[in-house]
Amino acid sequence: MDGRDLVRSVKAVGSGGAAQGLRTVRAAWRRRRADATGLPERGGERARVPGSVLDVEPGPGGGVVRFTRSELRITVAANGAVFWGWDGAAPEPSYALAGRGPEADPRAALEPDKDGGWRIVAERVTVAVSRHGAVEVRTPGGVTLRRDLPPRWWEPADGGPGRWMQRSEVAADARFFGLGGRASGPRLRDGTYRLWNTDPGHAFGPGDDPLYLTMPVQMVVADAATHLAFHDTSWDGTVTLREGEEGAGSGHDRAGTSELRMDGGPLRCWVMVGTPARVLHTWAALTGAPALPPSWALGHQHARWGFGSEQEVRRIVRGYRERGLPLGAVHLDIDHYDGHRVFTVDRENFPKLPALAEELRRDGIRLVSIIDPAVEAEPGNTVHDSGVAEDTFVRDAAGRLVEGVVWPGESLHPDFTDARVRKWWGGLYAERLAQGFAGFWHDMNEPTSFTAFGENTLPRSARHALEGRGGDHREAHNVYALCMARAAYEGLRELAPHERPFLFSRSGWAGLQRYGGTWSGDVATGWPGLRASLSLVVGLGLCGVPYSGPDVGGFDGSPSPELYLRWFQLGAYLPLFRTHASLRAGRREPWEFGEDVLGHARVALVERRRLLPYFVTLAHLARRTGAPYVRPVWWGAPEDRALRDCEDAFLLGDCLLVAPVLDPGRERRTVQLPRGRWYDTATEEVFEGPAQIVVDAPLSRVPVLVRAGAVLPVRGDGGGLELEVWAPEPGRTGFGVVVPDAGDGWNEPDIERFTAHWDEQRVVVEREGRDGGEGPDESPYPVRIRGLSAH
Numbered sequence: 001m002d003g004r005d006l007v008r009s010v011k012a013v014g015s016g017g018a019a020q021g022l023r024t025v026r027a028a029w030r031r032r033r034a035d036a037t038g039l040p041e042r043g044g045e046r047a048r049v050p051g052s053v054l055d056v057e058p059g060p061g062g063g064v065v066r067f068t069r070s071e072l073r074i075t076v077a078a079n080g081a082v083f084w085g086w087d088g089a090a091p092e093p094s095y096a097l098a099g100r101g102p103e104a105d106p107r108a109a110l111e112p113d114k115d116g117g118w119r120i121v122a123e124r125v126t127v128a129v130s131r132h133g134a135v136e137v138r139t140p141g142g143v144t145l146r147r148d149l150p151p152r153w154w155e156p157a158d159g160g161p162g163r164w165m166q167r168s169e170v171a172a173d174a175r176f177f178g179l180g181g182r183a184s185g186p187r188l189r190d191g192t193y194r195l196w197n198t199d200p201g202h203a204f205g206p207g208d209d210p211l212y213l214t215m216p217v218q219m220v221v222a223d224a225a226t227h228l229a230f231h232d233t234s235w236d237g238t239v240t241l242r243e244g245e246e247g248a249g250s251g252h253d254r255a256g257t258s259e260l261r262m263d264g265g266p267l268r269c270w271v272m273v274g275t276p277a278r279v280l281h282t283w284a285a286l287t288g289a290p291a292l293p294p295s296w297a298l299g300h301q302h303a304r305w306g307f308g309s310e311q312e313v314r315r316i317v318r319g320y321r322e323r324g325l326p327l328g329a330v331h332l333d334i335d336h337y338d339g340h341r342v343f344t345v346d347r348e349n350f351p352k353l354p355a356l357a358e359e360l361r362r363d364g365i366r367l368v369s370i371i372d373p374a375v376e377a378e379p380g381n382t383v384h385d386s387g388v389a390e391d392t393f394v395r396d397a398a399g400r401l402v403e404g405v406v407w408p409g410e411s412l413h414p415d416f417t418d419a420r421v422r423k424w425w426g427g428l429y430a431e432r433l434a435q436g437f438a439g440f441w442h443d444m445n446e447p448t449s450f451t452a453f454g455e456n457t458l459p460r461s462a463r464h465a466l467e468g469r470g471g472d473h474r475e476a477h478n479v480y481a482l483c484m485a486r487a488a489y490e491g492l493r494e495l496a497p498h499e500r501p502f503l504f505s506r507s508g509w510a511g512l513q514r515y516g517g518t519w520s521g522d523v524a525t526g527w528p529g530l531r532a533s534l535s536l537v538v539g540l541g542l543c544g545v546p547y548s549g550p551d552v553g554g555f556d557g558s559p560s561p562e563l564y565l566r567w568f569q570l571g572a573y574l575p576l577f578r579t580h581a582s583l584r585a586g587r588r589e590p591w592e593f594g595e596d597v598l599g600h601a602r603v604a605l606v607e608r609r610r611l612l613p614y615f616v617t618l619a620h621l622a623r624r625t626g627a628p629y630v631r632p633v634w635w636g637a638p639e640d641r642a643l644r645d646c647e648d649a650f651l652l653g654d655c656l657l658v659a660p661v662l663d664p665g666r667e668r669r670t671v672q673l674p675r676g677r678w679y680d681t682a683t684e685e686v687f688e689g690p691a692q693i694v695v696d697a698p699l700s701r702v703p704v705l706v707r708a709g710a711v712l713p714v715r716g717d718g719g720g721l722e723l724e725v726w727a728p729e730p731g732r733t734g735f736g737v738v739v740p741d742a743g744d745g746w747n748e749p750d751i752e753r754f755t756a757h758w759d760e761q762r763v764v765v766e767r768e769g770r771d772g773g774e775g776p777d778e779s780p781y782p783v784r785i786r787g788l789s790a791h
Contacts, residue, residue: 021452023405028451030403031459038397038461038472045154045162050086050133053116061104062120065129072129077102080124081282084135085268086151093467094232095479096510098288125273137271143224146170147255151267161264161474166231168260172244172253174222175644177632178543179239180215181518183208183532186539186632187647188241195237195262197478197507199448199456203524203556203582206532212446212521214478215510217543218258219279221638228272228279229258230510233265234478264474276542276635277627283544284626288514290546291489292623295743296366297439297502298615299328300572300605303368303580304588306335309349310356316589317365323591325602326609329439330360331368331580340407341376343383343431357436366438368502373413373445373484374406383428387414392421394462397472402462404449413447413458416483417476418465425484426491433495439502440488441519445481446507481507482515489515499744504547504576517547519576525554525585530567531648531662537574538650541628547619549576558586561593562664562699565600569702570660572604573652575615575629600700613713613721613738618653620739620749629653637674640690646672655710655736656681659695659703669697677708677729679787686790708787709734711754711765716782723779725756725765727787733757738781754779763788 051068062074074084079102083091091101108122116131128136133150147169155162176188179195184206194210204211216231216239237260244256272282284290302320307313313330320327336353338344345353357367375383375393387393393412394402403410415421432440448456457477464476485505492501503516512518520536523529533550540548552571553559559567568590571577579588586592590601618629631651634643649659649671657678659671673689680687680695681704687693695703706712709728713736716722721740728734734756740749753768755776765783766776 023409024450025452027405027449028453031451031454034396034459035461038459042156044157046157048153048155049150053131056110056118058110060106061108063110065118067133072133074120074127076105076108076120076122076125076127078105079282079285080273081286082125082127082137082271085266089266089268093469095234095482096232096287098511098514102286137227137273139225139273145222145225145227145273146229146271163264164262164267166260166267168258169255170220170258171222171224172246172255174220174244174256176241177219177221178217178539180543181211181213181536182539183211183535185535190242192238192240195239197446197481199446201456203522205524205526205528212507213518215543217510219542221634221644223639225273226276226279226638228283230270231260232268232270233262234475234509235263235265236474237262276638280544280626287511287544290513290622291516292500292619293547294500294502295616295741296328298612298619300326300608301329301331301578302327303331303333303578305333306583307332308335310352313356317360319589319591323598325590326605327365329366329368331441333370334372334407341381342372343428345435354436367436368439368441369432369437371440371442372406373447374404374408374411376408377403377410377412387412390424392424394458394464396459397461397463402458404458406444406449415464416480416487417467419467422483422487422490425487429488429491430495442481442484442503442505445484445505447480479509481505482509482512485512485515500746513545517576518545519548519578520550522555523550525557525559527563527662527664529554530563534570534660537630538632541630544626546622546628547575549574549578551580553579553581553588555580555582556585561597564593565597565699566661568601569604572608573658577608603700610715612715614653616741617713617737617739620741633657633672633674640674642672643674655707655712657705661697661702667696667698668694669703670694671703678705679708679726681706684787684789709756711736711756713738722782722784723754723765725763725783725785727763727785727791728756728758730758
């Protein structure tokens, strides 16, 4: 026995209750024994590189290049995306792709390149392959954006999955973003980042990595162009990044590097090139359009682990109502379950849950339920018994059920990589709908299993269906939550076909946006946690997951009134605006922090409600284009290096620039402006960008600037939609779009486009003719012009 593990076992027994502590010790040893017997031993390994080029075989959109020890298939798709796979790796099977993948570009041609290599020339990109297997992605003008050096494999002498390494070079001026949810971002500094979805087991801050949702998706921003690279393998791995340096040494640039090391899986890659908007549009076409949340899910939501009873829920809702605070949803955590068992209700404390849900719905408030994947391993539990009867739970290499430890105690985990199991699990949501729940948040689905030592997840040797291919948890771990989200989404589509499902998940993988969004998980209460909250939302949006947000106020501890207020003000401009805290944390209701904070929080809530039509429009645009609601300030000008390094502000859509206060004691702050004219929405003061400005940031608000000429859909004083139009610069035309949406159905409303321009001494707002067949007409909505005092 390892001495350190013995110490950790003793500590585990002494914390969290003796019974649960003993369970985590047993689980840790079970996991160790399972992997010792269920995983193949790694013997000697053979190193391999591709070797020299032998011949080529042209094919649609590219072809196959054969080397002495490997072969490389490259295809340029009609939408400009580039795929390549080594050793016969094809785009499918893949958990990331939404379908079969895009069609090949019939105009792309494979032709000889210099020094014995080959290249594929297409309209949007050129891909060159050297005679030793390096792959370069170039702009149509010939600028190299990414150079993947020849890969290296380490294959076990006795067969089985092999490790591999891919080293890539990017421009010296390039900056890295993405890799899923990273607390230290959104710009990723030099360092090593792990690709293994992980519950850190404590409230996290910027220094913690990995977290709950990792994915091998990099967005690389450089002067020449932006590109997104996705290595489609779900195995455990690391990415080591090193930014480049211009003029290093004797005046020569040093390239930036990305070194990807994976424990297994296919070596295959997708690369998309262009502007950030084009890149994410292509990414969404490849991995699926983001799910459209119901409009109520774009309002404020209140959650807590520890509501405890129907009476407490009513007390909280009454507190919001009596103080004039808008509220869209209330979330119930695991304490509303019977003994923490999923798909059950504590009848003593929640005796009439459907009646409570209906009561809240009449007031415009929805009820949202937490869902954990772990099922108590105890006969008599309905979910357990039906799951055993249907053979839905993960088994080990010997065919025995794998038992972990989660909130109910000894637990089993469904194998969501099996379509039959997903169908069964999706049907279980009928119980939740009958209780009156309108939305769902998935938790503990990395998956987490408490252990006294070692990894707090299932044994790596645990067996999974993997859509009939068969495999183990080494391959299934990172896609477990993605498949759980799919099960829920597809089940809800059948159970409630007329309503858009609302779900968000703590964990996931590439393509999660097809089924819903995510949230920060257990972010630590403190100013670093506040800053990490923004990093996570921006970074996830650049990986194609546009709907996310943090636990406002932090998950643990008790925030100071100032910290709570600044977090609340930030949350008011993020897609998922939710207060939440742990069982032992301080309160999170706005009135618990004094009258001043309450008044300022009310202003933030009212402003969020006023901007709801804009958020609805952004949600529809995200679904149709892949563009996130929250965008880095460099979104429209990635060549602006000052903007690339700005991490404390963000764009909300095309129109608004939000500059939250992320440090204590600040009532003024600097803001890095993109080019163009901007108005302070509070004072209507005018600023010209690009520039760095200093603006007031009193406790009553955070600075929000609006682009000149913006046409914003907002909620008018009477509750209807109106247009808030900010005067364009003289001689220029402003613009904006509106997507009117009733709320929950599947109708696809038209995008209404508006322009604003000066006509002598007044600003004229017109709607573009529909279908391009009519001239412009007047706005069908009331219009309010702002910013006139500057002209």
